[in-house]
Amino acid sequence: MELISGAERNQLFESFAQDAFHLEMRDDYSVPDEDGPFADWLRGVVDHAYMAPWTNMIRRVTSEGKSVRRVRVVSEPHTRYIQWEYATTAVNVEAGEDIRWLPRHQVPGHLVFPVGGNDWWLFDDKTLAVGHFDETGRVLGSELVEDPGIVAECVRVRDLLWAAATPHREYKP
Template identity: 40%
Template structure:
């Protein structure tokens, strides 16, 4: 496929489910992570200060009946980046996303995909590629039914084993 739609467009056309797998212990740095490292914290009571267009896109999809789930496979002890992601996940949950965490030590017997991805309605997959230090490199779209099904099945195995966000304790 020559043109890859943006995430918002893909989610807007999703009818039933959107699942996201993240497997890195660190991603590219950003001002919010850097602020958190300096001790800045979110005022969760001031929604306007942290609610972003992404959160609204998730909330809109959930309101349409789309189940949005995210699974994160993490090494323990976790990196500072994962500590920050765990803290920030409050916003994802507030938007209606269901999030689970799977310690890498509990995933050793699963066949894991090589890249992070989103699967939309079990028919379309957006694959994310990162450099070794977590910088964004590229994204690609895959609509090959066998590949999408294989990745969706891997996600489900991970999801079954992963710990719900509100039960996962950072180590």
């Protein structure tokens, strides 16, 4: 399996035409770029400057009429990491992302998650960037998948979860 970096995955935002959708399934992300800001937040220091490259990109693509959406499937009560994500989500939303929350216990019991239950980005219902992590939760990279059957299953799961999830402004953990 060939993995691409986060920077290479973000290049997909330069070429998608209509919709980018992210499914997040983990209660903790050990992303090195976030280690410092997360530790600061735990100490009560809030600084969203580290988010600027992402939010600038989101503003640009959404100003072009494209949508960027995500569903966060989370355990309740939230881990400290998810508490931090919740606290910073308003910055993502202000930049143009449409983010919804789905408590893990509300996921339909019959649902089998595609691609091994990993997180994924779906671009224009045709290209998947499936996230892979090591045993400690650190991001290894993303695997690009364009198999029509796998993509179709991810589209089905996206639509089901999107309908079931609560918009950020309404979600109260």
